[in-house]
Amino acid sequence: MSDHGHAHGPGGHAGHSHGVSADADRRWLAAALSLITVFMAAEVVVGILAGSLALLSDAAHMLTDAASIVLALVAMRLAARPARGGFTYGLKRAEILSAQVNGLTLLLLGAWLAYEAVRRLIAPPHVAGGPMLATALTGIVVNVAAAWCISKANRTSLNVEGAYQHVLNDLFAFIGTAVAALVVLLTGFERADPIATLVVVALMVKAGYGLLRDSGRIFLEAAPADVDPDALGDRLVARPDVVEVHDLHVWQITSGQAALSAHILVEPGGDCHAVRRALEDVLHHDYGITHTTLQVDHASERVLQVAPPGDPDSAGDPAHCEAPHGPVHRGEPHPH
Template identity: 70%
Template sequence: MGTGHAHDHSSGHGHSPGHGHAHGHGVSADADRRWLSIALALILGFMGVEVVVGVLAGSLALLSDAAHMLTDAAAIVLALIAMRLAARPPRGGYTFGLKRAEILSAQANGITLLLLAAWLGYESVRRLLHPEAVAGGAVLFTALAGIAVNLAATWCLSRANRTNLNVEGAFQHILNDLFAFIATAVAGLVVLLTGFDRADGIASLIVVALMVKAGVSLLGASGRILLEAAPAGVDPDALGAELACTPGVVEVHDLHVWQVTSSYPALSAHILVQPGGDCHAVRRAVEHLLHERHHIDHTTLQVDHTDEHETPAAISTAHCADPHGATYRPA
């Protein structure tokens, strides 16, 4: 990309506490794993009880809740595995390490939720058309116990680092499961008081709706990262225009902003400065702006001087054989 002018490359600058990197050290990572492990034990223990009661009581709502809890447990297990993989140092061809293991596990978790939702949705509709006898009392008391377990698990996950997409995904799953248990408890109470067995199927459909919502949300958030879209809340065009207004900057092009993984935004750009301008000062000013206003600390900036004989229209092609994306110049 260079043309023989002065180059100033900056990459991998230090992380600033309070900008999404506070959980990068060992103590916090260990604490996250401890809270997730406690929540996992609570969920697995209760899930086994719920399956047994659900089969004995003939309650699809309880079995739906158990299936949802299974995905909760899977989400936590994947989060724990991804944490260990992401903590490994870069080696070989994996120059970012395995930080995106978190995103791949979030994708798997979202797909599993949607597949289970499809099966449970079919079973719920079948139960509505052909209701089966349900033991309302067993459903009610099991659901109330589930509410207590989910409250405890939700509290545990709220103590972990929720900027991690997997942790946040697991938290949202368990929170959704809490609402599902409330719906199941209401269904159990209705069956117990009125004998309206279809209430169980209706509660199951509520669980299905929550599973679909969580699954689509996870796939959407992780898909954006896999497709290297700009972080949520960052407008690349507005950012490019803002960088171009930095004193001394003539043009910004080849601007790319993406996320390596959750809470790990990165940016690269080719910045051209006025002939005789201070490349180092411009680079520092751009880095300061990105850090203070956008919390982006992982930057790779190529800073070149323009030639005083270059016309504005020829600047980009003179410095890059194939410039990507839009070109930004001072207003």
């Protein structure tokens, strides 16, 4: 049996499209941050002069938006640092950590707003509809502009998406506040404010849960949501000269950067290097996976024997793997 050992794909040296637009992403996020910070400062001044707790709480909400954008910008800087020392992937997952923090703060802010809304439903305070409507309308304009800025950045990045969801939910909050203010002005129904808040809370919970779910999948090394590892293994083992695929792992380093490793057994006499190149081509063009590490070896006669399903001795070649991870994908030997 001839052993071709480890063959590495070109993915480790391949560039990623997200890196090309990182500077543009930072500029759009910085523009949104400037808009939000200026409006927040003005809102604090008006709130203090008018003695309005509602305006000050709105400003506190916008402070969380500003913090989420600052966090996103810091994470981008960290992710752009080259790999060194023990961090062999660099700090690319700083962006995923930022997305997780943004998701968690959305849920916590939603819980606090839900508590406040229920408390105001039970005992509604007096609401000044005029200042409330004017502030809400101004907030809508500012948040539309900020959301538009962030939408121009790369939203396939969970980091950018986290900041975007913060601003978008603040926009929804101001729309709800404006509607509630109109209702208060026209009908005097002061419970419209907490009712509108509860609608916004539901949207915040949905967005926060989505960010935590997607970032959690990356931290737990799950396959990308659009890749079925079993179907992928079956696809690879169906290629010419491939006898078996095991130890198949596919995961995300960060948003939009998937990686894959696998142990491939080819027929005795097969061209291991040609098989590796063909498999890398399939992974690149059909799945968008360019960061690949494929160990390609010739199969032993033992592997070529037909074993009954479920036979513990049929999983992998003991000459190469003592304990293969995950399912073993086995094809039929190809006649020569």
